[in-house]
Amino acid sequence: ExxxxxxxxYKITEKSQAVAFWCDPISxxxxxxxxxxxxGQGPELLVQFQDESVVDDSQLPKDRFSAERLKxxxxxxxxQPAELGDSAMYLCASSFQVAGVIDTQYFGPGTRLTVL
Amino acid sequence: SQQGEEDPQALSIQEGExxxxxxxxxxxxxxxxxxxxxxxxxLVHLILIRSNEREKHSGRLRVTLDTSKKSSSLLITASRAxxxxxxxxxxxxxxxxxxxxxxxxxxxxxxx
Numbered sequence: 482e483x484x485x486x487x488x489x490x491y492k493i494t495e496k497s498q499a500v501a502f503w504c505d506p507i508s509x510x511x512x513x514x515x516x517x518x519x520x521g522q523g524p525e526l527l528v529q530f531q532d533e534s535v536v537d538d539s540q541l542p543k544d545r546f547s548a549e550r551l552k553x554x555x556x557x558x559x560x561q562p563a564e565l566g567d568s569a570m571y572l573c574a575s576s577f578q579v580a581g582v583i584d585t586q587y588f589g590p591g592t593r594l595t596v597l
Numbered sequence: 598s599q600q601g602e603e604d605p606q607a608l609s610i611q612e613g614e615x616x617x618x619x620x621x622x623x624x625x626x627x628x629x630x631x632x633x634x635x636x637x638x639x640l641v642h643l644i645l646i647r648s649n650e651r652e653k654h655s656g657r658l659r660v661t662l663d664t665s666k667k668s669s670s671l672l673i674t675a676s677r678a679x680x681x682x683x684x685x686x687x688x689x690x691x692x693x694x695x696x697x698x699x700x701x702x703x704x705x706x707x708x709x
Contacts, residue, residue, distance in 0.1 A: 523687075524640070524685075585645065
């Protein structure tokens with residue numbers, strides 16, 4: 482069964498350093514999402530791509546976070562510089578769109594970020 | 598910002614018992630979905646109920662939706678130890694753009 486791939490699974494960094502996360506969605510899924518999940522809370526959308534275009538980045542802290550999906554397939558989320566409050570699980574999800582209707586979201590295993 | 602509130606925050610039951618989790622939301626929706634998350638892992642989609650549906654079943658899962666009260670419930674019947682996980686409701690707004698807003702989740706522990 483096809484899955485969303487993410488790497489790394491775990492990342493420990495010091496504050497002020499740069500970190501990057503990678504996501505490879507399920508083949509054929511045009512929509513890709515990055516979520517941040519703080520321990521004990523539900524995921525919160527950071528950015529949504531439709532192919533290579535950003536359709537929603539209203540909750541992305543743009544002073545330090547950036548996301549790209551250059552060829553409309555895999556995606557990278559970057560934080561520079563990392564802050565203590567960025568410690569969280571970063572989840573990638575993808576979904577298939579049929580006739581303008583976006584289907585179920587499929588999640589990857591996540592990257593657990595710890596900022597020291 | 599999170600739309601949903603889930604109740605209870607934590608639930609502990611014995612294997613074989615039923616588990617009921619509730620979700621309330623604030624704005625009008627296109628559909629409501631339930632997801633499961635095992636500790637330290639990604640989320641797995643369980644079931645989707647559309648705004649014009651009132652009840653839906655999938656195996657041991659039963660979901661109800663009351664749009665007048667802006668609330669939903671997830672019932673897991675004959676629970677198993679493997680059902681131990683966090684359960685989240687997520688709502689999609691009327692525009693159906695795909696953005697999901699998740700609740701805080703209910704942590705379910707099923708004791709063998």
